[in-house]
Every structure is written in structure tokens, then in C-alpha cells.
Amino acid sequence: LLLMLLIAVGITMGFFFDWKSAWCSTLCPIHHVEKLYGGKQLFSLPNAHCTECVNCSLPCPDSTPNFHPGKAHKSILQKINALLIIGGFPGFIWGWFQVPDVYDTTIPIQLFNVYALPWMGAAGSIILFLCLISFLDKKSADVLIQIFAAAAVSTYYWYRIPELFGFSKIGKDGLLISLKNTLPEWVITFLVILLISVFVWWLVFNKTRHKSWLIRPVFAKRKEQAFHSLNKQ
Known part of the structure; x- marks a missing residue:
């Protein structure tokens, strides 16, 4: 539905x-998550x-170039959206992975448990973000946004990769293939830390390039003006 x-x-x-x-x-x-993670483009397509x-x-x-949700802040709705995505996403992801599997959603307390932890986590990280950004100038605020983006994606894979390969602490949720009897747990932990290190380096410490995701096509008005100019000639 x-x-x-x-x-x-x-x-x-x-x-x-x-x-x-x-x-x-x-x-x-999905697009809002892409905007959060895609602020440091390598090249434009x-x-x-x-x-x-x-x-x-x-x-x-x-x-x-270097677009992130915080750059669209002309209206109050855009500001709220940016705050939810940038500040709230790390805590929301953390809370989501603390929720155990629920099989009976007809019980009100079960529904509360499903949604309470993610939104409590989001509220906590929003408060932290607001406290930190209130002391920063614009350049430092952009760095803070990248730190929260790195925190969100790192939190996701910290929990998600062990789930995929059978090392989850909360049952078989998200299992792709179980390697629990094939690999020692430290191998998965090492791979997760390695991947997180790449995300942190790319999003926080990597040099910012003045590039956009895509090459902007010609403006419609300019295209129309060029067409009329050619007709006159």
C-alpha cells in the first residue's frame, strides 16, 4: 500500500x-541521502x-558544485529538511539498529518500541548538531556537515555488514549469507573499520573539488534566444 x-x-x-x-x-x-553523501564529487557526468x-x-x-542539504535553506521547510537529514540521520540510523525484530504490530507498545528508538536517536543527534554548529563559522560548519555525513554512513555499515554475514547481535535480521562458522569475527570487524576509514577520509579529510554531480544542460531561455537569433540570421 x-x-x-x-x-x-x-x-x-x-x-x-x-x-x-x-x-x-x-x-x-533516496535523493536526500545522496545529497548528504555526495558533497565531494570526483568528476561530473x-x-x-x-x-x-x-x-x-x-x-x-x-x-x-559540492551540494549538500544545508545549501538549500531559503524557506523554513528547507531548513527543517536540512536539519533532519544532516543532524538527525546518524542518530536515526543508530536507533534503527537497536530495534529487535517485531512480529506482532497489533500491540501498541510494540509499535512504540519500533519507532521510539530511531526518533529518540535522531533527536539526540540533532541537539548535538545544533550545539556544535552554534559555535562555528560557515567554513567550519561545512566541515561539521561532512563529519555528520561520515558518522551516518559509518554507523550504517558498522551494523549492516555484520548482519549481512551472520555476525549480528540481534538474530538473523538482514542476513545474506552466514560466514560465522567460516571466518573469525575479527576479520569482519577489520573490514568494517577499513571501510569506515575510507568513508571518513573521503567525506571529511579529502580535498573538496568545485564539481557537481552532473553537467548542467543549456538553460531553456538561452536555448530559445539562440534559436531566434539563428532564425534572424
């Missing part, structure tokens, strides 16, 4: 809003979706 509802919302929004502003840059939950730019999203998350 949830998937069908999201599909219906996405299609309906396409009738009222331009291009990617209809879904991709607004309500798509050609745009496979937009043939011309109509300024559907300001600022454009695809073609704004």
Missing part, C-alpha cells in the same frame, strides 16, 4: 511541477535526464 501510494504521489506531482522538482528533488527519500534547464529546483542539486 505504501509503495502504491508513493507511486501515485510521484505521478500526480508530475502534472503540477516541472521536471525533477516533481519528485526527484523533493519527496524522493553528462545529464542523462534533462535536455535543457528550466530552473525547476533552486538550487539545483544535480548541477550545484
Whole structure:
């Protein structure tokens, strides 16, 4: 039902809003995570979706160099969104992995347990983020945003990789293939620490390049002006 509802919302929004502003840059939950993790691009790729730019999203998350959720802060909703994604995501992920498997959601206390820990974790990390950023200038605030992005992705894989290979502390949740009787646990721990180190280096210490995810196509108005100019000639 949830998937069908999201599909219906996405299609309906396409009738009222331009291009990617209809879904991709607004309500798509994956895109907001991409914006958090994708602030240090190695290179820009050609745009496979937009043939011309109509300024559907300001600022454009695809073609704004070093974009992160904190750069879109013109309205109160954008500010709230940035705070939830940047400040709340590490704590939300931590809380999510503390929730055990639940098999009977008809009991109200079970539903409370499922949602309470993730949102309590999110609230805690939001408070920490607000406390830290209140003492920082803009340049240092950008570094703090990258630190919280690294904390979120590191927390996810700290719990997720052991789950995938049968070393989870909370049962068989998320099991892909069990290697518990094949590899010692320290091997998985070493791989997790190695992966986290790469994320921290890339997101926090790696040099920032003035690049966007995609190459912005020509603006629609400029394209139209060029077309009329050619006709006059």
C-alpha cells in the first residue's frame, strides 16, 4: 500500500511541477541521502535526464558544485529538511539498529518500541548538531556537515555488514549469507573499520573539488534566444 501510494504521489506531482522538482528533488527519500553523501564529487557526468534547464529546483542539486542539504535553506521547510537529514540521520540510523525484530504490530507498545528508538536517536543527534554548529563559522560548519555525513554512513555499515554475514547481535535480521562458522569475527570487524576509514577520509579529510554531480544542460531561455537569433540570421 505504501509503495502504491508513493507511486501515485510521484505521478500526480508530475502534472503540477516541472521536471525533477516533481519528485526527484523533493519527496524522493533516496535523493536526500545522496545529497548528504555526495558533497565531494570526483568528476561530473553528462545529464542523462534533462535536455535543457528550466530552473525547476533552486538550487539545483544535480548541477550545484559540492551540494549538500544545508545549501538549500531559503524557506523554513528547507531548513527543517536540512536539519533532519544532516543532524538527525546518524542518530536515526543508530536507533534503527537497536530495534529487535517485531512480529506482532497489533500491540501498541510494540509499535512504540519500533519507532521510539530511531526518533529518540535522531533527536539526540540533532541537539548535538545544533550545539556544535552554534559555535562555528560557515567554513567550519561545512566541515561539521561532512563529519555528520561520515558518522551516518559509518554507523550504517558498522551494523549492516555484520548482519549481512551472520555476525549480528540481534538474530538473523538482514542476513545474506552466514560466514560465522567460516571466518573469525575479527576479520569482519577489520573490514568494517577499513571501510569506515575510507568513508571518513573521503567525506571529511579529502580535498573538496568545485564539481557537481552532473553537467548542467543549456538553460531553456538561452536555448530559445539562440534559436531566434539563428532564425534572424
